[in-house]
Amino acid sequence: MIASLAGDVVSVHLDRAVLEVGGVGYLVHGTPATLSTLRVGARARLATSLVVREDSFTLYGFVDDDERAVFEAVQTVSGVGPRLALAMLAAHTPDALRRAVAGEDIAALVRVPGIGRKGAQRIALELGDKLGQPTTGAPAQMSVVRSDDRREQVVAALVGLGWNAKAAEDAVATVLAEAGSDAVAEDEVASALRAALRVLGGPRG
Known part of the structure; x- marks a missing residue:
């Protein structure tokens, strides 16, 4: 398994990036939040998870090991594949997902594109305590500092x-x-x- 990549960022798109490591370009899929931290031409390190299928090898990248662990854990739920797992991390931080699952917050889970009410209930039931406890308190509020508008x-x-x-x-x-x-x-x-x-x-x- 490829657990991490560290190299130069060759390109960045909305849902993927290419990192060159040792002369080899690796296509890595990620959330918009993760990919927004990358800059073309800069060095970067991503924790990664390799998903192997009969007809494909797909690499997913994360800002840290915790995000990767949550990505892999949610896929133990029936009906949740890597794309839906990635969508969950696009909508929520790892700790926000932990709180949603622990509190059976169905409303929070259905905000993820592709998850309906029944799916959210199944996720909360099957994940149980597999995600562990939140590592931080309530989500930090968004800063109001002005800068170039993004x-x-x-x-x-x-x-x-x-x-x-x-x-x-x-x-x-x-x-x-x-x-x-x-x-x-x-x-x-x-x-x-x-x-x-x-x-x-x-x-x-």
Whole structure:
């Protein structure tokens, strides 16, 4: 198993990136929040999980070992594959998922694209205490520090996850209004994305 990659970032897209390690380019799939931390030409390290199928070898990348552990744990639930597991981490941090499962917060789980009420109930039941306890307290509030506006990056990530541009733009506008800000700073992209996903909540489109 390829447990991690450390190398130069060759390219970054909405759902994947390429890291060159020892002259070999590795295609790595990840959440928009994870991929937003990468910069083309810079060095990066990602914890990784290799998913092997009969016709494919797919590598998934994460900011740390904890995120990877949650990604692998949620796939023990029947009906949850790597793409849905990744969508869960796109919508929630590992600790937010732990709290949702421990508290049987069905409303939080159905905010993930592709998870309905029955699926959310099954996830809460089957995961049980497999995710462990949250490592931090309540999720940190999004910073209100102004910088170059990266709202379009957040909107593009939401579109990549399946929502239409209008819904994505409205969700980001709501997040900014609630935060008392009119811009998304570079270091706020990940938190703004998660907040926008919470705003969108229901069905895509």
